[in-house]
Amino acid sequence: PAEATGVAHAKVILLGEHAVVHGAPAIALPVHGLTLTATVTRTDRPLWIDSVLYRGPIASAPELLAAPLTAITETLRHVGAPATGLAVRIDGEIPAERGLGSSAAVAAAIATAVARSHGVELDDAARFDLTQAAERVAHGRPSGLDARSVVSETPVWFQAGTARALPSALGGVFVIADTGLHGRTREAVGDVAALRTAEPDRVAGILTRIREHTEAAVTDLAADDRASLGARMSDTHALLRELTVSNAQLDRLVASATAAGALGAKLTGGGRGGCVLALADTDEIAAQVAAAMRANGAERTWMLHPEDIAA
Numbered sequence: 457p458a459e460a461t462g463v464a465h466a467k468v469i470l471l472g473e474h475a476v477v478h479g480a481p482a483i484a485l486p487v488h489g490l491t492l493t494a495t496v497t498r499t500d501r502p503l504w505i506d507s508v509l510y511r512g513p514i515a516s517a518p519e520l521l522a523a524p525l526t527a528i529t530e531t532l533r534h535v536g537a538p539a540t541g542l543a544v545r546i547d548g549e550i551p552a553e554r555g556l557g558s559s560a561a562v563a564a565a566i567a568t569a570v571a572r573s574h575g576v577e578l579d580d581a582a583r584f585d586l587t588q589a590a591e592r593v594a595h596g597r598p599s600g601l602d603a604r605s606v607v608s609e610t611p612v613w614f615q616a617g618t619a620r621a622l623p624s625a626l627g628g629v630f631v632i633a634d635t636g637l638h639g640r641t642r643e644a645v646g647d648v649a650a651l652r653t654a655e656p657d658r659v660a661g662i663l664t665r666i667r668e669h670t671e672a673a674v675t676d677l678a679a680d681d682r683a684s685l686g687a688r689m690s691d692t693h694a695l696l697r698e699l700t701v702s703n704a705q706l707d708r709l710v711a712s713a714t715a716a717g718a719l720g721a722k723l724t725g726g727g728r729g730g731c732v733l734a735l736a737d738t739d740e741i742a743a744q745v746a747a748a749m750r751a752n753g754a755e756r757t758w759m760l761h762p763e764d765i766a767a
């Protein structure tokens with residue numbers, strides 16, 4: 457084909473971040489309304505990339521693009537094609553470094569598009585492996601949660617490297633609010649590990665409570681028990697605070713969401729920046745929650761309706 461595209465979407469972690477690093481489960485939600493598209497055109501020139509960050513030959517692309525470049529070259533290798541003759545354009549609306557999965561979405565979209573440009577439709581396993589190869593370049597030791605979630609139609613249950621689709625009958629509206637601050641996942645994960653070594657019993661207790669909320673949320677999703685899920689989200693935020701992965705701005709947005717009528721709110725992802733996830737019962741309350749978080753410094757907000765998180 458002369459032109460091929462691949463699409464992936466953003467994700468948010470509903471419950472279980474940080475605990476998932478220590479063997480507990482996590483639940484991620486796809487954000488179907490926030491997408492990223494890779495468009496690949498066959499050319500007779502060297503490999504070329506076209507993105508907001510850089511436009512030019514891949515050979516002189518900045519280090520910042522090392523992960524997407526890995527997605528391109530590994531996918532070409534996977535389909536047995538020579539590493540020349542492609543122009544890759546990346547268009548999207550997923551902000552980077554906010555815990556929304558932008559790096560995995562870029563890699564998944566590129567892998568899909570590059571394979572299609574050579575007439576190959578990747579299966580889930582191949583696309584996951586190629587996305588993970590890029591994520592290792594971007595993040596060191598990615599759990600795989602993002603690589604699964606950014607192409608999933610449904611909520612994802614993730615534990616010990618294994619993912620499965622999670623049914624959801626949840627109504628209500630999630631509100632995502634961006635602090636405007638880069639998340640600091642790697643640093644936060646390291647600090648939790650250090651805290652666990654220093655105070656094993658206390659941290660084990662916190663991780664157990666996060667795990668219990670995550671496990672019980674499966675029933676909340678299936679039964680559309682928004683009040684219960686909201687309470688679990690707020691309690692989990694308090695537990696994440698105890699793990700030292702929140703910060704003043706995240707706490708402020710969570711408090712303002714709750715004061716504006718949210719059923720619950722928490723930081724989402726690695727923490728110390730990035731985004732807050734709040735749950736509201738109705739569109740009207742969601743609008744109030746979003747306005748309150750913007751008034752308290754959120755750079756932008758997104759609404760997540762039931763059809764955005766479930767197929």
Ligand code: PMV
Nearest residue numbers: 473474476555599641725726
């Ligand atoms: O910030 P994100 O969305 O990449 O999420 C990090 C989630 C952690 O549990 C903190 C780390 C991990 O690798 O699972």
